Amino acid sequence: METELFAASVGAVGLGFGAVVLAFLGVALPVAMATDAWDRKDAPSERRTPVIAIGAVLTLVGAIAAINEFWLATDNRWAVGFIASAITATVGLAYLATRQQLVGGVEPSSNAQILSRLGTYAFLCLLSLLILFPVWMTFIRALSGPRAYIDAGQPLRWIEPEWDVFSRAWSQADFSGRTLLSVAVTSVITVGQVLTSVLAAYAFAFLRFPFKRVIFALFMATLMLPIEVTLVPNILFVRDLGWLNSIQGLTVPFLATALGTFLIRQGFMGIPRDLLDASQLDGYGHASFLFRVAAPLTRPVIASFTVISFLGAWNQYLWPRAITTEGDWNTIQIALRSFVTSNPEALNLGVAGAILAAIPILVLLLVDRKSVV
Amino acid sequence: MTAQLGSDVEGRTLASGRVKEAFLAYGFLLPSALVFAAFFFYPLGRLVWFSLNRQDRFGRGLTYEGFGQWGDVLSSTDFLDGLKHTLLFVLYTVPLGLVLGVLLAVAANRKIRGIKFFHTVFSSTIATSVAVASVVFVVLINPKVGYLADTWVAQFFDLSDPDAALRGVALSSVWQNLGLTFIIVLAGLQAVPEELMEAAKLDGYNSVQRFFRITLPLISPTLMFLVVVLVVFGFQAFAQVELLTNGTPAGRTETLVFKIFTDSQDPAKLGPSSVMALGLFVLTVVVSAFQFIILSRRVHYGN
Numbered sequence A: 001m002e003t004e005l006f007a008a009s010v011g012a013v014g015l016g017f018g019a020v021v022l023a024f025l026g027v028a029l030p031v032a033m034a035t036d037a038w039d040r041k042d043a044p045s046e047r048r049t050p051v052i053a054i055g056a057v058l059t060l061v062g063a064i065a066a067i068n069e070f071w072l073a074t075d076n077r078w079a080v081g082f083i084a085s086a087i088t089a090t091v092g093l094a095y096l097a098t099r100q101q102l103v104g105g106v107e108p109s110s111n112a113q114i115l116s117r118l119g120t121y122a123f124l125c126l127l128s129l130l131i132l133f134p135v136w137m138t139f140i141r142a143l144s145g146p147r148a149y150i151d152a153g154q155p156l157r158w159i160e161p162e163w164d165v166f167s168r169a170w171s172q173a174d175f176s177g178r179t180l181l182s183v184a185v186t187s188v189i190t191v192g193q194v195l196t197s198v199l200a201a202y203a204f205a206f207l208r209f210p211f212k213r214v215i216f217a218l219f220m221a222t223l224m225l226p227i228e229v230t231l232v233p234n235i236l237f238v239r240d241l242g243w244l245n246s247i248q249g250l251t252v253p254f255l256a257t258a259l260g261t262f263l264i265r266q267g268f269m270g271i272p273r274d275l276l277d278a279s280q281l282d283g284y285g286h287a288s289f290l291f292r293v294a295a296p297l298t299r300p301v302i303a304s305f306t307v308i309s310f311l312g313a314w315n316q317y318l319w320p321r322a323i324t325t326e327g328d329w330n331t332i333q334i335a336l337r338s339f340v341t342s343n344p345e346a347l348n349l350g351v352a353g354a355i356l357a358a359i360p361i362l363v364l365l366l367v368d369r370k371s372v373v
Numbered sequence B: 001m002t003a004q005l006g007s008d009v010e011g012r013t014l015a016s017g018r019v020k021e022a023f024l025a026y027g028f029l030l031p032s033a034l035v036f037a038a039f040f041f042y043p044l045g046r047l048v049w050f051s052l053n054r055q056d057r058f059g060r061g062l063t064y065e066g067f068g069q070w071g072d073v074l075s076s077t078d079f080l081d082g083l084k085h086t087l088l089f090v091l092y093t094v095p096l097g098l099v100l101g102v103l104l105a106v107a108a109n110r111k112i113r114g115i116k117f118f119h120t121v122f123s124s125t126i127a128t129s130v131a132v133a134s135v136v137f138v139v140l141i142n143p144k145v146g147y148l149a150d151t152w153v154a155q156f157f158d159l160s161d162p163d164a165a166l167r168g169v170a171l172s173s174v175w176q177n178l179g180l181t182f183i184i185v186l187a188g189l190q191a192v193p194e195e196l197m198e199a200a201k202l203d204g205y206n207s208v209q210r211f212f213r214i215t216l217p218l219i220s221p222t223l224m225f226l227v228v229v230l231v232v233f234g235f236q237a238f239a240q241v242e243l244l245t246n247g248t249p250a251g252r253t254e255t256l257v258f259k260i261f262t263d264s265q266d267p268a269k270l271g272p273s274s275v276m277a278l279g280l281f282v283l284t285v286v287v288s289a290f291q292f293i294i295l296s297r298r299v300h301y302g303n
Helices: A002-039 A045-070 A075-097 A111-143 A146-151 A165-171 A175-206 A212-224 A231-240 A247-254 A257-267 A273-281 A285-298 A299-315 A318-323 A332-342 A344-367 B002-051 B068-074 B078-109 B115-127 B130-141 B151-158 B164-190 B195-203 B205-235 B239-244 B256-263 B268-303
Strands: B054-055 B062-064
Touching: A002 A045, A002 A075, A002 A111, A002 B115, A045 A075, A075 A111, A111 A165, A111 A344, A111 B078, A111 B115, A111 B130, A111 B164, A146 A344, A165 A175, A165 A344, A175 A212, A175 A247, A175 A257, A175 A285, A175 A332, A175 A344, A175 B002, A175 B205, A212 A257, A212 B002, A212 B268, A231 A247, A231 A318, A231 B002, A231 B256, A231 B268, A247 A318, A247 B002, A257 A299, A273 A285, A285 A299, A285 B002, A299 A344, A299 B239, A318 B239, A318 B256, A332 A344, A332 B130, A332 B239, A344 B130, B002 B054, B002 B151, B002 B268, B054 B268, B068 B078, B068 B268, B078 B164, B078 B205, B078 B256, B078 B268, B115 B164, B130 B164, B130 B239, B164 B205, B164 B239, B195 B205, B205 B268, B239 B256, B256 B268
Parallel strands: none
Antiparallel strands: B054 B062
């Protein structure tokens, strides 16, 4: 009896997992197909457009099939969804694995090549699951009521989905206020770090002054003093300043960074010194040389440092945790804590909050792939 | 006479130009210098002073203890446990994270259709903070509400098992750092010249030989850099501990930073926790020095 039960549960889990994999492939492969054609800007548009269109339609079909499998999971619809997913996945895979140059130039492939490519895609999809399975579980956990989900035996799909969970997290659980505070703190830190770093980097790259080497070494030494080390004296100092639970307390200690100074100085040092001399003959002072010549020329470096600075500031945990005692001064990262550690009944709101906390960076990643990747 | 006067004036303007330039430089450095002085060096000085003193539990008055306190704390089980958990955490996160990151990057370093999609997926965990990744792993492995809690895999990272809990905490960090690791390794792989691989192919190297004899040595500076970054991340582990286990079970997931943070709420622990922070500082300095050596060697390598 017990072994039967065990076999049945293993079977159910296996089937459930197979369903997730199939649904995933039914969406992912068409997406890969459409984005691939989208990215080939050099190919003629009459070859690209149909592929993009077919990929988009297949993605839609795959997504509906997935929703069918997980949302409206009555017996018949499971089967219909499976078949639809299988079709979209197969078409996507066939496009990806057959001829590599279908869009722009034709290059026939041997069967062996196609087979090895199929293997490659299978492996890539398997690895994708490593990343996306936890994301999927997070997503369905946000949508399902905590009690209902556990009572249903923790399946791989959502239970009684509450689509308003994000708006409730936003308003009821006050993630709107937390997001606003995080945006304010992150903006102040990012702008501050870029400004102080550009100025300091300019001094080190273009100006002559006594004790330059010593000061540079002292600046770089701060890289070895993370906030984790100086936490306690910093808390005491900020407390003495009366900056606990304040925007100053959250931002001022991070308004300068040696990493930014170092990176931007490297960028400045790529600018020929003749340019400075020439601009001075034209009557430019250092300030106008910095803002009209040096900074624009190093824009890629400054941009990528801005991204680094933004990521660091948005994701901070230890310092805001240490110097905020009132909920009103919790950043979005800190707000997650109360839901996870003390409030299992509202777990879905906390999980939805975690998704909200990741969205700004996800958008940055998708919009500006180059400067992150 | 006039010429002499001219050069004299020129000399004076040159000198005053120098002074002006120096003042401008100090002006440019001032904002950064103020922050560094107030929130980096001043606290470090106080940290050293606190480490030599003891405070009562009401936070009144420091009594000088001297270097004896260093010895006492550094040999205490409290510190040694924290150190052990921190080093174990590094051991659990760095090798596994590195191997998985290299695996993802090698698999995705191909010019085939749709590879951009997989690049985006593999780098996507960079969008998660430590706190967000911890929530993701609460959903997966929390003993009460986690999806995997009742399955056989859970025994390897059961957060309620003293022997396995730290591995569970580490798992969330491995996952969270995968995106960054992937991006950096992929950049390293893409810098390997294609002609080299073609030549090796002609010499009859198979793909495994090519990976171990050519690719791996060429990307080893990148990997060393990553090791340092990941080790430093490991030293600083805090949010994942607080959110996943809060130091339990039986204090077996209390890392150094976790101890420093909890002790910061108890005035009587000011002295001892400052010694611990200095211990963490020494670890950071050692690893940073290592990084500096690698970076300077890498520059020579490029030449």
